[in-house]
Structures are given as C-alpha cells and as structure tokens.
Amino acid sequence: MKRVLIADDAMFMRATLKQQLAKHGFEIAGEAEDGSIAVKKYKELKPDIVTMDITMPVMSGLDALKEIMAFDKSAKIVMVTALGQEEMVKQAVVAGARSFVVKPYKEESLITILNKLL
Amino acid sequence: MFEDQFVNESMLDIFIFETSQLIEKLEESVICNEEDNRYSEAQINEIFRIMHTIKGSASMMMFGNISELAHAMEDLFYYIREEKPVHMDYSALTDVILACIDDIKLEIEKIRNHDKADGIFRTEIEDVKKLLKRLKAAKDGKDKAHHYQVRLFFEDGCEMENIRAFSVVQRLKEICLQIRSIPENPENSNESTELIKRDGFNINLETEHSYEEICDFFRNTEFLRDVDIKEAEEENEDFRLKGLPEANTDNKWEKKENREEGSISLQQSIISVSVNKLDKLMDLVGEMVISQAMVIHNPDLQGMELTNFHKAAGQLTKITDEMQDLVMAIRMVPLSVTFHKMHRIVRDISKKLGKEMQLKIIGEETEVDKNIIEQISDPLMHLVRNAADHGIEDPADRQRSGKPRQGTVTLEAKNVGGDVLILIKDDGKGLDKEKIVEKAKSMGLLTNQERDMTDKEIYQLLFLPGFSTNSEVTEYSGRGVGMDVVTRNIEKLGGSVSMDSTWQQGTCVTLKIPLTLAIIDGIQIKVGKTYFTIPTIAVKEFFRPDKKDVLQDPENNEFIMVRGECYSVIRLENYYHVKEAVKKIEDGIIIMVEQEGKSICLFADELLGQQQVVVKPLPDFIKYFNKLKTLTGCTLLGDGNISLILDVSGLF
Numbered sequence A: 001m002k003r004v005l006i007a008d009d010a011m012f013m014r015a016t017l018k019q020q021l022a023k024h025g026f027e028i029a030g031e032a033e034d035g036s037i038a039v040k041k042y043k044e045l046k047p048d049i050v051t052m053d054i055t056m057p058v059m060s061g062l063d064a065l066k067e068i069m070a071f072d073k074s075a076k077i078v079m080v081t082a083l084g085q086e087e088m089v090k091q092a093v094v095a096g097a098r099s100f101v102v103k104p105y106k107e108e109s110l111i112t113i114l115n116k117l118l
Numbered sequence B: 001m002f003e004d005q006f007v008n009e010s011m012l013d014i015f016i017f018e019t020s021q022l023i024e025k026l027e028e029s030v031i032c033n034e035e036d037n038r039y040s041e042a043q044i045n046e047i048f049r050i051m052h053t054i055k056g057s058a059s060m061m062m063f064g065n066i067s068e069l070a071h072a073m074e075d076l077f078y079y080i081r082e083e084k085p086v087h088m089d090y091s092a093l094t095d096v097i098l099a100c101i102d103d104i105k106l107e108i109e110k111i112r113n114h115d116k117a118d119g120i121f122r123t124e125i126e127d128v129k130k131l132l133k134r135l136k137a138a139k140d141g142k143d144k145a146h147h148y149q150v151r152l153f154f155e156d157g158c159e160m161e162n163i164r165a166f167s168v169v170q171r172l173k174e175i176c177l178q179i180r181s182i183p184e185n186p187e188n189s190n191e192s193t194e195l196i197k198r199d200g201f202n203i204n205l206e207t208e209h210s211y212e213e214i215c216d217f218f219r220n221t222e223f224l225r226d227v228d229i230k231e232a233e234e235e236n237e238d239f240r241l242k243g244l245p246e247a248n249t250d251n252k253w254e255k256k257e258n259r260e261e262g263s264i265s266l267q268q269s270i271i272s273v274s275v276n277k278l279d280k281l282m283d284l285v286g287e288m289v290i291s292q293a294m295v296i297h298n299p300d301l302q303g304m305e306l307t308n309f310h311k312a313a314g315q316l317t318k319i320t321d322e323m324q325d326l327v328m329a330i331r332m333v334p335l336s337v338t339f340h341k342m343h344r345i346v347r348d349i350s351k352k353l354g355k356e357m358q359l360k361i362i363g364e365e366t367e368v369d370k371n372i373i374e375q376i377s378d379p380l381m382h383l384v385r386n387a388a389d390h391g392i393e394d395p396a397d398r399q400r401s402g403k404p405r406q407g408t409v410t411l412e413a414k415n416v417g418g419d420v421l422i423l424i425k426d427d428g429k430g431l432d433k434e435k436i437v438e439k440a441k442s443m444g445l446l447t448n449q450e451r452d453m454t455d456k457e458i459y460q461l462l463f464l465p466g467f468s469t470n471s472e473v474t475e476y477s478g479r480g481v482g483m484d485v486v487t488r489n490i491e492k493l494g495g496s497v498s499m500d501s502t503w504q505q506g507t508c509v510t511l512k513i514p515l516t517l518a519i520i521d522g523i524q525i526k527v528g529k530t531y532f533t534i535p536t537i538a539v540k541e542f543f544r545p546d547k548k549d550v551l552q553d554p555e556n557n558e559f560i561m562v563r564g565e566c567y568s569v570i571r572l573e574n575y576y577h578v579k580e581a582v583k584k585i586e587d588g589i590i591i592m593v594e595q596e597g598k599s600i601c602l603f604a605d606e607l608l609g610q611q612q613v614v615v616k617p618l619p620d621f622i623k624y625f626n627k628l629k630t631l632t633g634c635t636l637l638g639d640g641n642i643s644l645i646l647d648v649s650g651l652f
Helices: A011-023 A035-045 A061-071 A086-095 A107-117 B009-034 B041-060 B064-083 B090-112 B122-139 B161-173 B191-199 B211-219 B257-262 B275-296 B307-331 B336-353 B370-391 B395-400 B433-442 B455-463 B483-492
Strands: A003-007 A027-032 A049-053 A077-082 A099-103 B146-154 B176-182 B201-207 B224-231 B332-334 B357-362 B367-369 B407-416 B419-426 B496-502 B506-514 B519-527 B530-535 B539-543 B550-552 B558-562 B565-571 B589-595 B598-604 B606-614 B631-636 B642-646
Touching: A003 A011, A003 A035, A011 A027, A011 A107, A027 A035, A035 A049, A035 A061, A049 A061, A049 A107, A061 A077, A061 A086, A077 A086, A077 A107, A086 A099, A086 B161, A099 A107, A099 B161, B009 B041, B009 B090, B009 B336, B041 B064, B064 B090, B064 B122, B090 B122, B122 B176, B146 B161, B146 B211, B161 B176, B161 B191, B161 B201, B211 B224, B275 B307, B275 B370, B275 B606, B307 B332, B307 B367, B332 B336, B332 B370, B336 B357, B336 B370, B336 B407, B367 B370, B370 B407, B370 B419, B370 B483, B370 B506, B433 B455, B455 B483, B455 B496, B483 B496, B519 B589, B519 B598, B519 B642, B589 B606, B606 B631
Parallel strands: A003 A027, A003 A049, A049 A077, A077 A099, B357 B407, B530 B642, B565 B598
Antiparallel strands: B146 B201, B146 B224, B176 B201, B332 B367, B407 B419, B419 B506, B496 B506, B519 B530, B519 B606, B539 B589, B550 B558, B558 B565, B589 B598, B631 B642
C-alpha cells in the first residue's frame, strides 16, 4: 500500500483528504498542520507521496517543498492550491513539485494524479 | 572558496576591476549584435578569450563557481570557434551568454561587498552544456536529435491551464535539448489560459529520445484530455523560428572590416585614477580660482599704478580658467555607457511581455560629471522601464491604432546652456489625463479645481509619492514607488524633471541636469554683514516691497500680497540671528523662491549679483545646529568673504 503524508493547516481539508485517499486504498502515513512539521514528518516517515497545501502557518508549503526537495531530490509532492495562487504554483513547479490540484478539485482527478506519479 | 587571509586585497581589487570591465564590454557587444543575429569571428574569439581570462583569474582567486561557469562558456565558444557550426540559434546563444553575464556580475558584486561568493550555477552550466550538445548534435548530421510537434489539450475544469503548461515545459526541459512553445512563457499571463483552452498548447521540441519515450512522457502527464505527437521534418518551417538563420551562412563567418572596429577591444591608452583624487583636484582648483580673485582684487592694491601687474594677472587668469575647464573635462564622462545599459532593459522587457520595441539612442556622446552619472543611472532605468512597460502597447494594439508594430523608446541627451537635457520618449499610448485626475481625487491629492489645471499640472501629479495609476503591478513597474523617487534623486543633483504627453502619440520625460555638482549658479545677497547664496534655479523673482502690501497676523508672522496672492515672508536676519540688518521692509529686497510648486518670500538687505560659485561642504560640527540644516554648504567669494549657500527646500 502506498503511503501518503498530508500537509494542510485546515483540519477539514485533512479529514477530507484522509477519507478520499483511504477509500482508494492509500495508507495515511501521517498528517502535518504546518510546513515545518511536514518537513520533520517527511524525514521521519519517508512517505511515497505528499499532498502539500500552499498557505500554511509557521512555514509555507512552498518553503516546506524546497526543504524536502533539498533533503530528497526524488520526493513526490503534489501541491494543493486555490485559484489566484498562480504565482506560488509557478514557483512550486520550478522548485520541483510534481503536480498540483486546484481546490475545489474532483476526487477522481486527485487519485489519478497520485496513481500516475507512483 | 575564498578565504580572506589568502587573498591580497589589492589583487582582489584588480580581479574585481578587470572582471567587471570584461563583463560589461561583453554585455554591450552581445546586445549590440543581437539585432544582426550573428557574431563575427572576431567576436567569437573575443568572447572565448574573455571567458578564458575570467576562468583563469577566478580560479586563481579561488572562486570556484565563477571559474566553473566561465569554463563551460569557454568550451562552448571553443567549439563555435573551431567548428563554425552553420545552424546556429543566435538568440538562444545570446540568452545563455546574458544569463551567464548576470550570474558573474552578481558574484562580483557579492565579492565587492565582502560577502561570500556562494552562488551555485548548476542550471546555468547545464544550459551551456546543453547548447553545446545541441550544436554538436546538429553537426553530427542530426541523426541523434528528433524533432517533434506536440499539441495537447488539458481536461476541462483542471484550472490554471497556463501553469500546467508551464509545468509540462519544466519537466520536458529535463529530457529535451530545445523547446519552443506557443504561447511562449504561458505562465506569465492569464490570457494564455484562454488560448490554451481554445487552441491547445503547442510545443516544438528537439530531443535525443525516441518517439515512444516521448509518448510515454505525455502518457504519464496528468490532466491531459488529448495529445497529438508528430515527428516533424527537420526542415519544418515552424520549428525554424525566426531566431534560426538560413543554411547559407558562409558569409556570416567572413571578416568584415567595419565590424572589426566595433568589436571588443581592451587595449586603451587610458589609465584609471581614483575618483577621490579627482575630487581633491577639483577642490584645489576651486580654491585656486578663489585665491586668484583674492590676489587680483586685493584691497591693498587699490589706487596703485599696476600696468605690469595686470598684464601678469591676465595671464594667470587665462591659465587658471583653462585649468578649471580641463579638470571639469576630466571628470566628465559620456553618457554612452549608461545609455547602452538600457538596451538590456528594453530587450528583457520586450522578450518577457511579448512586445516589439527598439531603443533609439541620440547624443550618447554628451558628457556629464562622473558623480552625476552614478546618480542618474537608477532614475533613468526606472523611466525607461516605465516607457517600455506602460508606454509601448502590445503589437496588436499598435497595429489597430495605425502605428508600426514595433514601438520605439528614444533616449536623447543634449547640452543646453549649463545644463544637460535627457529626454526619455516613447511612441506609446500616452498618459490618460482623466485617469490621473480621478486617481488624484480618490487619494485626496487634488487641491485646485480640476478644470483649472493645465496639462502640465496634471502630469505633475504623477510625481507625488505613492502615485501610480497602474492598478496591476507588473514585474517591471507599477508599484507606486517610482516617479517621486526619480524626482527626489534628480532634485538632489540640482536638476528637475518634467513630463509631457499626447494621448495616443506618446510620452516624453525630460530630465534637466546641471553639468557639474561642484559649481552652481547662485544669486548673492547680503543680510547685515553676512553673505548668502541662493541657487538661481530656485529663484522666481525679486522686487523691492511696498510697505502697504505687507500684513501681519496676531502671532507677528509677516505676509506679503503679490498680484493678489498671499505669501509668507521669512526675514533671514531673524531666521539666522544676523545683527545690524535692515529692519524697514521698504529698504530691503524680497526674493521669491519656489520649491515643488510652492513659493515663499525671503527678506534680505540687498542684492549683490549673480555668479558661479564653488560649493564647499560645511564642517560636520556646524551641521549639527538645527537651523543650519537649511544650508547646503558655503563658498568663498572673490574678496575673501564666506557666503552661505541656502538649501531652499529646507525653508518651507
């Protein structure tokens, strides 16, 4: 079973993602409510893939992405974003994000992305 | 990396000096030749040599990163020099060189500021190597490289199609030698989103990978609704974008005499002198001019028969005059270097924003004082950016309004009297007066009735702090910091900025700058036994006041009515506590001074005349007195008296 790390500061989003992923046979390796925890948990848990919210307190998803990429070049990170954050997404793509979904996204498209990347 | 103890400071200075000079020359020549879309053999040689030099000295100084980058460039140009490839994408070559120039510049700046030169240029070096690989592949009969034309459509509702397209290009870069996409740089505008939705995202790519592998790549790309991959013919017109010259390029390698002259040459019969020494020399000559006046007009000589003395004095005056001219001339630097830097800005903006424009330079040989050059470079850059970014319209818009597709930004310099005028013109859409007035109103900046305002007054609003009509911030301008900073910088030099514009025809910004900072035109006045100099540029008028025009408020502040307007009066005797000054207003003189559209009246005893004065700074201990903040400096008059130079803006 593929292991996913969910990084999002909103409890609702984490719960939603957890439910969606579990339904399609992913294992939730862990959850992080801000960027720095995401980095810490990534190093600790070595998940197969990460879903990363862009706007988070303490450390943004973008910075967390950069740190994780510096730690593990082959990290697979999917950004979760909202309309209007084009500039951030662009930077994330440059920094090594494998893909991104725009909220509100369709459940199946998220699953398709994850499956394609894994 | 660089360790302080290993490096002799003066060696470092030489390294910095030489490298920045080489880099600057290189940049200038690259930009100048981009339009021709070719590099002469001599230039290729020159670039190779420059890179070789930088590589060598950087590695000597233990700047491994610079040396590595220069090495990659050297390899590239070695190949070009030896193999003379026919199919050269000069535009890509220029991009690579410029990126490399920027990186080296940045590192040099870091070194100069005693920071650690820690830039990592892995991607840049990769780019250089890729280009070299591509050239080699082209040379080897193109059998390794495949060209594909790809058109892809994203799934409906996947959002941010432009960023998705950007992401695809980013990942393609890892496996492709060259990529061109339509729209180019989709991530930079939201319009491209619509375009991609409607026409799909078109990519032309060159790669060593097989068709199957490319198909695999797109199969693994998410959110794709439809992909169409075609293997393109080598001679495909689409692929041969305008940057690629035709096959018949033999003549490009021919030596052309006139080009040779324009190429980079570092052999000069010029020595570099520290500016400090020049400043000192300037000071001394100023001193000498004053001392000479003190000797020739010495009160002890009055009433004496001095025919021979006057003859000798005449000769001395002639020599000191010549000397003064020469010292000024030494400090004069042509504007050409500063002007040519703007080529780069215009080029970058036009590339980035998809506009077509050229920079026209007139009068680049005009000279101004070295200190002034340093101060106007930033404002100038800002104004050129403004013109290119806001002024010039998109090619399609220009065509619609009957203008040539290519916009023109003109930089012009000329001498007018003791000033240099620098004009920054564009043939763009011009300023929208209504928008400016509206914005000023919403910011509560409008004091006059708007219908009373002249065009000039309206444009003047743009110089107010925080004023920007551009609601959308672009990378280049529109942040609301700008015109006021430009004005402040120019005024610091004793210059002025004005603006003129015709709707749909263009905008022209004029900078008026004095030739030199050390000598200004001033009006001499006297209060009691003290002499003051007011910069002529600030003086609006002077007149002898009439007692009946003067009013007083309950707090004893004085005002004067002039042509129905009321101005406050500052008595310099009270302001500076000067003794034995004229008290009765009708016995003195009023000097009306203006600053940023506001006027006040200064009251002094008498007017002595106008003359050029050498500005001397005040000693630091005097500057601490509050009132003396309104003094910019002092000057020595011919008779040995000291005259204080007023900073008019401080009086308001």
